[in-house]
Amino acid sequence: MTSSAWRTGHRGGTCASCEVPLEPGATAISALFESASRDDEPFARHDFCAACFDGAVDVGSPFSWWRYEVARPDEKKAAFDLDIAREFLLRLLQEAAPDRASLRYLLALLLMRKRIVRVTEQFVDERGEVMSVRLPPDEAIHELVCPAIDEAEAAALRDQIGRLFDLGDGS
Numbered sequence: 001m002t003s004s005a006w007r008t009g010h011r012g013g014t015c016a017s018c019e020v021p022l023e024p025g026a027t028a029i030s031a032l033f034e035s036a037s038r039d040d041e042p043f044a045r046h047d048f049c050a051a052c053f054d055g056a057v058d059v060g061s062p063f064s065w066w067r068y069e070v071a072r073p074d075e076k077k078a079a080f081d082l083d084i085a086r087e088f089l090l091r092l093l094q095e096a097a098p099d100r101a102s103l104r105y106l107l108a109l110l111l112m113r114k115r116i117v118r119v120t121e122q123f124v125d126e127r128g129e130v131m132s133v134r135l136p137p138d139e140a141i142h143e144l145v146c147p148a149i150d151e152a153e154a155a156a157l158r159d160q161i162g163r164l165f166d167l168g169d170g171s
């Protein structure tokens with residue numbers, strides 16, 4: 001699947017608002033927005049120049065965002081996507097919306113493989129299987145209830161995560 005047209009903020013990208021090119025070394029912001037409909041594509045990702053995001057225009061209310069320096073063409077961008085994914089997961093953990101339990105859980109599993117999320121404890125209580133996780137260097141512990149996810153839902157969510165973040169899984 002090719003998704004480069006979908007993402008606006010990657011290398012050679014432009015500000016989603018004023019369309020100024022996001023040049024290497026410039027500060028830009030990658031923001032995740034909740035869609036009006038949660039059904040098929042609950043989140044969309046847009047990148048902005050600092051001038052637009054910091055008040056020149058009304059960009060709306062992002063769910064989470066990450067400020068970054070636009071990479072030079074020879075720099076790897078994997079770490080950059082991990083930062084944005086980490087911030088997104090933190091926001092999902094804080095929000096704790098029941099209808100996003102599966103998205104939260106699958107993103108956390110993915111970020112465990114990238115060593116962004118550490119499991120500090122696992123136990124079972126009335127909610128089912130629970131993992132206590134930490135996102136170093138943060139000390140805060142978050143509880144993650146393991147939801148029942150069927151394979152079709154898991155595939156759709158992994159697909160969505162793959163469209164939002166290029167985490168180097170070939171997804």
Ligand SMILES: [Zn+2]
Pocket residue numbers: 015016017018019020048049050051052053
């Ligand atoms: Zn702009």
